[in-house]
Amino acid sequence: xxxxxxxxxxxxxxxxxxxxxxxxxxxxxxxxxxxxxxxxxxxxxxxxxxxxxxxxxxxxxxxxxxxxxxxxxxxxxxxxxxxxxxxxxxxxxxxxxxxxxxxxxxxxxxxxxxxxxxxxxxxxxxxxxxxxxxxxxxxxxxxxxxxxxxxxxxxxxxxxxxxxxxxxxxxxxxxxxxxxxxxxxxxxxxxxxxxxxxxxxxxxxxxxxxxxxxxxxxxxxxxxxxxxxxxxxxxxxxxxx
Numbered sequence: 001x002x003x004x005x006x007x008x009x010x011x012x013x014x015x016x017x018x019x020x021x022x023x024x025x026x027x028x029x030x031x032x033x034x035x036x037x038x039x040x041x042x043x044x045x046x047x048x049x050x051x052x053x054x055x056x057x058x059x060x061x062x063x064x065x066x067x068x069x070x071x072x073x074x075x076x077x078x079x080x081x082x083x084x085x086x087x088x089x090x091x092x093x094x095x096x097x098x099x100x101x102x103x104x105x106x107x108x109x110x111x112x113x114x115x116x117x118x119x120x121x122x123x124x125x126x127x128x129x130x131x132x133x134x135x136x137x138x139x140x141x142x143x144x145x146x147x148x149x150x151x152x153x154x155x156x157x158x159x160x161x162x163x164x165x166x167x168x169x170x171x172x173x174x175x176x177x178x179x180x181x182x183x184x185x186x187x188x189x190x191x192x193x194x195x196x197x198x199x200x201x202x203x204x205x206x207x208x209x210x211x212x213x214x215x216x217x218x219x220x221x222x223x224x225x226x227x228x229x230x231x232x233x234x235x236x237x238x239x240x241x
Contacts, residue, residue, distance in 0.1 A: 061141075
């Protein structure tokens, strides 16, 4: 799988983001990907700062496999892309460089406990396949987390966040799988780079739900305290920070 390393986890499963591809090595990567399955793996550099982004710089193990949903090749050879996160994966090992290939590649393994194999889905009849795909909807832990998120977005200070109303509509829609709803909440409301990587690397849906709830409750408490700081009374140039 081609690797596209970035400074932080910018893509989670189900998320759609735009990318502008301009470096020659990644332009080549996209050309090759479009000739095949149209997939690349968005990886994360292990360190930041000068020298941390070289061609052989260490990468963190968790990646998000991305599907190129739309692409536009510009006259100068650059690309505008829309990519969608497909699944979590882990780098098993990188492959040796090859003559003429400018970008890095690696063998990956999917991340996720209890995920059905392609053969399982292929051999299952329609009812069995639906049961396999929606197994998380019968998980009491996830159901409880979804209920608590609904409360936070509806009744706590989180309801004042820009995207809270739109996310709440998805959380309330019982036809949507809880796992997909959790991913939506993750990439819409959680921006902290460390937490986003933790959500990418965590294979257990229940543990991801715990991370999400902890962060949302923390944000709710911050928003509750903020008005008590009376920023309108601060001297010019001062802030709560």
